[in-house]
Amino acid sequence: RKEVEQDPGPFNVPEGATVAFNCTYSNSASQSFFWYRQDCRKEPKLLMSVYSSGNEDGRFTAQLNRASQYISLLIRDSKLSDSATYLCVVNPYSSASKIIFGSGTRLSIRP
Amino acid sequence: DTGVSQNPRHKITKRGQNVTFRCDPISEHNRLYWYRQTLGQGPEFLTYFQNEAQLEKSRLLSDRFSAERPKGSFSTLEIQRTEQGDSAMYLCASSASGTLNTEAFFGQGTRLTVV
Numbered sequence: 606r607k608e609v610e611q612d613p614g615p616f617n618v619p620e621g622a623t624v625a626f627n628c629t630y631s632n633s634a635s636q637s638f639f640w641y642r643q644d645c646r647k648e649p650k651l652l653m654s655v656y657s658s659g660n661e662d663g664r665f666t667a668q669l670n671r672a673s674q675y676i677s678l679l680i681r682d683s684k685l686s687d688s689a690t691y692l693c694v695v696n697p698y699s700s701a702s703k704i705i706f707g708s709g710t711r712l713s714i715r716p
Numbered sequence: 717d718t719g720v721s722q723n724p725r726h727k728i729t730k731r732g733q734n735v736t737f738r739c740d741p742i743s744e745h746n747r748l749y750w751y752r753q754t755l756g757q758g759p760e761f762l763t764y765f766q767n768e769a770q771l772e773k774s775r776l777l778s779d780r781f782s783a784e785r786p787k788g789s790f791s792t793l794e795i796q797r798t799e800q801g802d803s804a805m806y807l808c809a810s811s812a813s814g815t816l817n818t819e820a821f822f823g824q825g826t827r828l829t830v831v
Contacts, residue, residue, distance in 0.1 A: 613756075639819070648807060648822035649759065692758050694820075703772055704749060704809070704820050708758040 606631050611693050611707035619715055622683050626710045628693030629675045637696035638669055640678050642689045643709065649692055652678075680712075688714045718742060720823035722808050728829045729798055736794045737826045741810030748791050749820065750783055751807040759807055765791060766813065798830045 611628045618624050630638075638655035653660065655667040655676050666679040680687055693707035721740040729735050741748050746767050751759035762781070763773045767788040780798075785791040795802055805827050811820040 611758075637818070648824050650822070651819045654819070690758075696818075703761055703764045704811070705761060706751070706758040 607707075608632060608705045609693055609695050609707040611710050613708055613710060615711035615713055617713045617715060618683060620683060620685055622714075623679065623681045624683055624712060625677055625679045626691055626693075626712075627675050627677050628707050629673075630693075630695045630705075631674070632695070632697050633671075633674060635674075635695045635697045638667075638676050639694040639696070640665075640667055640676075641692040641694055641706075643692055644689050649706075652691070683712075683714050685714050685716065688712060720808055720810055720821050722806075722823035722826050724826055725824060726827045726829075728831060731798060731800060731830055733798055734794065734796045735798060735828065736792055737806055737808075737828075739791045739793070739808030739810075739823060741790070741808070742821055743789075745810035745812050745821075746788065747811045747813050747820075748785055749809045749811075750791070750793050751809065753805045753807055753825075754803075762793070762806075795828075798828075800830045803828055803830045 608631050640652040641649040642652045643649040653662050655669050659668040664681045668677045690709040690711050692709045696704045723738045748765040750762040753759045763783045765785040768785050780796045783793045805825045807825045809820040809822045811818050
């Protein structure tokens with residue numbers, strides 16, 4: 606089983622739609638979770654961290670479910686500029702730990 | 717610009733040649749990561765440093781790959797006897813340690829093409 610799994614998509618949705626992605630992780634001891642965004646041929650950039658209580662940043666909402674070991678990202682009122690690949694990232698916190706990426710979910714917003 | 721810097725941005729090499737890439741992390745970051753990314757895939761972990769110590773190396777990394785971070789600042793990734801399957805984007809990232817939810821910042825990557 607992969608350490609971090611995502612639905613690769615692609616998700617093709619109309620502008621203004623709401624879209625949600627899930628990501629599962631295998632290490633129950635994982636402590637830090639993130640969503641990164643990656644545009645075509647660019648480096649990944651942090652979209653938002655995911656906190657235990659869930660958190661919102663404008664049109665974006667991230668949630669963590671420790672019992673089921675998944676995190677989610679909800680995008681409301683999607684814009685054309687939201688078209689990108691969304692990467693789920695897990696950091697099993699310790700004094701020395703690597704950052705593990707999912708394979709990414711491609712999102713395409715159509716006019 | 718004080719972000720993560722990678723050089724070169726692009727590298728075309730003939731199969732069998734050796735190549736070396738450099739990464740300069742954000743200066744106060746003590747963690748440095750190397751990833752490889754191919755089209756349609758997420759970044760695949762290669763190796764990780766905390767200061768100058770290489771703490772983990774992926775089993776996917778063959779003996780042809782070696783990475784160093786001699787003074788705990790910049791890092792190099794060398795690939796010996798390159799193969800066509802090594803063609804990919806090589807990404808470097810750095811982060812601070814000691815706190816939860818610490819963000820990793822990526823460089824723009826080195827795109828390697830082996831012909």
